Amino acid sequence: MVEPVTAxxxxxxxxxxxxxxxxxxxxxxxxxxxxxxxxxxxxxxxVYPVNPTKTEIAGLICYPSLLAxxxxxxxxxxxxxxxxxxxxxxxxxxxxxxxxxxxxxxVVTAGFxxxxxxxxxxxxxxxITTIKMSGARIIGPNCQGxxxxxxxxxxxxxxxxxTPRGGVTILSQSGAFATSFLRWAxxxxxxxxxxxxxxxxxxxxxxxxxLTYMADDVxxxxxxxxxxxxxxxxxxxxxxxxxxxxxxIVAIKAGRTSMGTNVAQSHTASIAGNNDIYEGAxxxxxxxxxxxxxxxxxxxxxFDKMPLPKGxxxxxxxxxxxxxxxxxxxxxxxxxxxxxxxxxELKEEIAGHLAASANIGSPDGYIDMTASVTPxxxxxxxxxxxxxxxxxxxxxxxxxxxxxxxEELAAAILEGYHSVPADKQKPLLSVMLxxxxxxxxxxxxxxxxxxxxEFPDDAARVMVxxxxxxxxxxxxx
Amino acid sequence: MVEPVTAxxxxxxxxxxxxxxxxxxxxxxxxxxxxxxxxxxxxxxxVYPVNPTKTEIAGLICYPSLLAxxxxxxxxxxxxxxxxxxxxxxxxxxxxxxxxxxxxxxVVTAGFxxxxxxxxxxxxxxxITTIKMSGARIIGPNCQGxxxxxxxxxxxxxxxxxTPRGGVTILSQSGAFATSFLRWAxxxxxxxxxxxxxxxxxxxxxxxxxLTYMADDVxxxxxxxxxxxxxxxxxxxxxxxxxxxxxxIVAIKAGRTSMGTNVAQSHTASIAGNNDIYEGAxxxxxxxxxxxxxxxxxxxxxFDKMPLPKGxxxxxxxxxxxxxxxxxxxxxxxxxxxxxxxxxELKEEIAGHLAASANIGSPDGYIDMTASVTPxxxxxxxxxxxxxxxxxxxxxxxxxxxxxxxEELAAAILEGYHSVPADKQKPLLSVMLxxxxxxxxxxxxxxxxxxxxEFPDDAARVMVxxxxxxxxxxxxx
Numbered sequence: 015m016v017e018p019v020t021a022x023x024x025x026x027x028x029x030x031x032x033x034x035x036x037x038x039x040x041x042x043x044x045x046x047x048x049x050x051x052x053x054x055x056x057x058x059x060x061v062y063p064v065n066p067t068k069t070e071i072a073g074l075i076c077y078p079s080l081l082a083x084x085x086x087x088x089x090x091x092x093x094x095x096x097x098x099x100x101x102x103x104x105x106x107x108x109x110x111x112x113x114x115x116x117x118x119x120x121v122v123t124a125g126f127x128x129x130x131x132x133x134x135x136x137x138x139x140x141x142i143t144t145i146k147m148s149g150a151r152i153i154g155p156n157c158q159g160x161x162x163x164x165x166x167x168x169x170x171x172x173x174x175x176x177t178p179r180g181g182v183t184i185l186s187q188s189g190a191f192a193t194s195f196l197r198w199a200x201x202x203x204x205x206x207x208x209x210x211x212x213x214x215x216x217x218x219x220x221x222x223x224x225l226t227y228m229a230d231d232v233x234x235x236x237x238x239x240x241x242x243x244x245x246x247x248x249x250x251x252x253x254x255x256x257x258x259x260x261x262x263i264v265a266i267k268a269g270r271t272s273m274g275t276n277v278a279q280s281h282t283a284s285i286a287g288n289n290d291i292y293e294g295a296x297x298x299x300x301x302x303x304x305x306x307x308x309x310x311x312x313x314x315x316x317f318d319k320m321p322l323p324k325g326x327x328x329x330x331x332x333x334x335x336x337x338x339x340x341x342x343x344x345x346x347x348x349x350x351x352x353x354x355x356x357x358x359e360l361k362e363e364i365a366g367h368l369a370a371s372a373n374i375g376s377p378d379g380y381i382d383m384t385a386s387v388t389p390x391x392x393x394x395x396x397x398x399x400x401x402x403x404x405x406x407x408x409x410x411x412x413x414x415x416x417x418x419x420x421e422e423l424a425a426a427i428l429e430g431y432h433s434v435p436a437d438k439q440k441p442l443l444s445v446m447l448x449x450x451x452x453x454x455x456x457x458x459x460x461x462x463x464x465x466x467x468e469f470p471d472d473a474a475r476v477m478v479x480x481x482x483x484x485x486x487x488x489x490x491x
Numbered sequence: 492m493v494e495p496v497t498a499x500x501x502x503x504x505x506x507x508x509x510x511x512x513x514x515x516x517x518x519x520x521x522x523x524x525x526x527x528x529x530x531x532x533x534x535x536x537x538v539y540p541v542n543p544t545k546t547e548i549a550g551l552i553c554y555p556s557l558l559a560x561x562x563x564x565x566x567x568x569x570x571x572x573x574x575x576x577x578x579x580x581x582x583x584x585x586x587x588x589x590x591x592x593x594x595x596x597x598v599v600t601a602g603f604x605x606x607x608x609x610x611x612x613x614x615x616x617x618x619i620t621t622i623k624m625s626g627a628r629i630i631g632p633n634c635q636g637x638x639x640x641x642x643x644x645x646x647x648x649x650x651x652x653x654t655p656r657g658g659v660t661i662l663s664q665s666g667a668f669a670t671s672f673l674r675w676a677x678x679x680x681x682x683x684x685x686x687x688x689x690x691x692x693x694x695x696x697x698x699x700x701x702l703t704y705m706a707d708d709v710x711x712x713x714x715x716x717x718x719x720x721x722x723x724x725x726x727x728x729x730x731x732x733x734x735x736x737x738x739x740i741v742a743i744k745a746g747r748t749s750m751g752t753n754v755a756q757s758h759t760a761s762i763a764g765n766n767d768i769y770e771g772a773x774x775x776x777x778x779x780x781x782x783x784x785x786x787x788x789x790x791x792x793x794f795d796k797m798p799l800p801k802g803x804x805x806x807x808x809x810x811x812x813x814x815x816x817x818x819x820x821x822x823x824x825x826x827x828x829x830x831x832x833x834x835x836e837l838k839e840e841i842a843g844h845l846a847a848s849a850n851i852g853s854p855d856g857y858i859d860m861t862a863s864v865t866p867x868x869x870x871x872x873x874x875x876x877x878x879x880x881x882x883x884x885x886x887x888x889x890x891x892x893x894x895x896x897x898e899e900l901a902a903a904i905l906e907g908y909h910s911v912p913a914d915k916q917k918p919l920l921s922v923m924l925x926x927x928x929x930x931x932x933x934x935x936x937x938x939x940x941x942x943x944x945e946f947p948d949d950a951a952r953v954m955v956x957x958x959x960x961x962x963x964x965x966x967x968x
Contacts, residue, residue: 339754343748343751353750385521
């Protein structure tokens with residue numbers, strides 16, 4: 015017997031055709047939604063519904079079986095009930111023997127090992143064994159599969175086809191968690207996404223292979239992972255520590271507590287593992303671990319948009335005292351970041367642009383322009399700070415006075431930021447503390463690649479994460 | 492010589508008339524904005540601009556001096572430059588001698604002790620001494636003064652006159668911090684405000700007196716404080732520990748680090764003090780200390796809207812596994828909260844309402860309705876949980892399936908919540924993880940008094956804070 019050819023992971027992300035086995039004609043049902051999203055997202059239109067009871071769904075030819083599709087099919091979405099999954103597995107095997115395609119299978123069906131029953135575990139084992147014997151690879155079961163905003167793949171019923179493109183690739187053991195991130199991304203226009211992988215029970219493809227794949231994926235600038243528990247943690251961390259030499263990994267780990275672990279087990283049948291051991295392993299592998307959902311979102315999107323700081327010397331430019339105090343507290347709390355030293359000549363230059371009431375350098379690295387500020391002052395001071403080699407990053411904070419127009423403020427900030435060549439750029443995070451009053455300014459900055467924040471401590475935590483990762487890269491390059 | 496009568500703090504919040512000394516006719520200038528906001532907010536219209544160079548501003552009679560106003564003036568907004576502030580102080584003294592009013596003075600002018608110069612400190616001392624000799628009380632200098640959404644006072648250029656009414660009173664050493672909260676409150680329609688006090692340099696009225704006043708203020712349901720540093724910390728904590736027997740105090744403390752302390756000093760001339768000592772004092776006084784701006788905002792608004800939990804037994808009702816794992820982690824991490832025990836009869840009843848795929852009680856206190864869910868199921872299960880005496884609070888989490896309408900979901904949640912009499916209510920926090928897709932549902936719930944959240948860990952932290960405060964109240968009543 016000839017050994018089956020093992021399919022490449024790439025079949026999930028650049029399939030020549032996608033078969034939806036179990037596609038439904040009922041509007042609003044999950045299996046109809048999957049078909050609709052797959053079509054809407056597809057750039058090539060090669061989406062094939064499979065359902066023996068229909069000849070057409072939503073204007074597409076519907077095939078009685080996977081074997082009946084004449085065109086190449088690299089990605090199979092297995093969406094039938096668990097009891098029918100084995101017969102689809104056998105069709106996959108047959109198709110691979112006959113046509114050599116069908117190398118990637120996203121099993122979105124649930125009702126396997128995560129049920130906590132012997133029957134569920136047995137059924138999962140049989141399903142996986144049957145498909146793997148053909149050389150095909152599986153993501154899932156009990157997952158939402160994959161999406162890719164560039165190649166146009168979407169096997170989910172939850173990733174909006176209009177998700178904005180960007181460099182963040184999310185790998186998640188929770189479809190709902192990853193979907194929440196995407197919806198937030200789309201609605202707030204703060205982040206762009208490249209790939210989405212919902213891993214579910216991880217019976218075959220797991221974080222290790224996906225990390226390896228994403229490390230070389232040119233469209234992925236940052237890898238963001240939601241983890242509950244993993245089987246080969248050592249192997250995953252070994253691979254991750256190589257990946258982080260090339261691009262950042264941001265992680266959020268659920269199951270920190272034993273109660274959380276119990277929830278994770280009922281959810282994806284995973285054992286969450288000891289939190290302290292994970293904490294050390296994340297650090298050692300250069301993975302940035304977020305302590306909250308907000309930190310995970312913000313750190314992911316900023317890694318995508320901003321260059322890394324070259325060191326840990328950060329300057330605060332502000333017009334608001336209280337929020338800046340909170341920001342500085344959070345910024346220096348871990349000891350990894352320091353306020354930048356402002357040289358006397360620089361302070362004099364800055365003073366030349368600001369009102370007499372401005373506080374320049376008390377404490378060192380801190381500039382309060384006070385409320386007597388104009389858009390031009392923003393541009394002038396930012397230019398000086400951007401061009402100062404002994405400043406590695408800037409956090410800017412404002413509740414702009416009513417007489418400053420949003421477009422003028424945004425233009426001034428962009429002018430200041432872009433006053434140095436691209437290879438000398440440094441991160442600039444802008445905290446906009448005036449709600450809707452400054453919404454237009456935020457939107458202009460975000461559309462032009464500058465990340466903005468609602469809360470000062472959120473920006474500080476992201477800056478600490480960037481400094482931490484930059485230091486890791488310098489130690490490991 | 493007759494001893495001057497000391498004016499009551501109440502003059503700041505229920506003045507018969509407000510004089511704006513230094514009111515400006517220049518649109519967009521801070522001192523014009525103060526006048527406009529004072530008028531827009533006023534319910535009685537008794538707002539009097541004072542400026543010797545004008546006879547009329549914005550349609551109001553403008554008086555040459557404070558002494559020229561024939562009507563009663565209880566609140567004086569001192570908004571002239573620092574060099575002119577002493578002559579206004581003398582007018583205040585004279586007016587008190589002649590008419591007995593002008594008992595409350597909000598000194599919004601800056602340029603005093605916070606400058607860090609001997610001259611600044613001296614000027615402040617002279618100003619305060621002059622005014623206090625008359626028996627009048629001072630808030631500031633270097634502050635934004637006060638606002639009250641019920642009585643209609645507004646001495647600020649930053650509190651929007653359309654700030655929604657509610658039970659949150661904010662006392663802040665940073666005007667910008669408090670203003671950011673209010674703008675967020677207004678824009679997100681998530682919170683209602685009662686009073687706003689920006690304390691500035693706290694040369695006279697400080698947290699102690701304001702806490703005492705707010706403790707008996709019927710419109711204040713929760714007191715939210717932004718602190719940098721205080722002189723009589725012991726006195727403040729003694730008073731706070733009495734206030735927290737009546738109503739919650741939520742605090743955020745800036746200047747946790749020595750660098751943050753330096754910033755605070757340049758901002759309000761305050762010494763931030765040792766963070767560990769503060770931490771213990773907050774606990775002992777029953778003050779809920781927020782660790783982040785988001786936690787401060789959310790805890791404040793939920794204390795206003797929700798009843799306290801009677802104990803620490805919390806139930807999770809969800810349709811999303813991953814976010815729930817994160818929520819449970821955060822909920823049980825401090826050891827103060829436990830998942831509620833679900834009795835067998837209750838589990839059977841719940842099972843009768845849900846799909847067979849639902850996970851009821853694994854782990855105990857955790858219910859995953861799964862995606863096969865209807866609005867009616869929400870109402871039915873919430874009714875059972877609300878009526879179960881051994882559950883003290885509920886966190887509900889969802890990314891509603893596309894086939895459920897926002898209004899139907901909101902109605903079901905409200906029906907479930909209101910199925911018990913008001914005196915048996917318990918807190919219900921709803922996490923809505925679908926961005927704009929569920930915005931309408933969020934708005935309906937918020938308008939009907941049920942707090943909603945974007946992130947699962949934010950809701951968990953608020954629940955922990957409520958449980959902590961409830962336990963404090965039970966120990967100290």
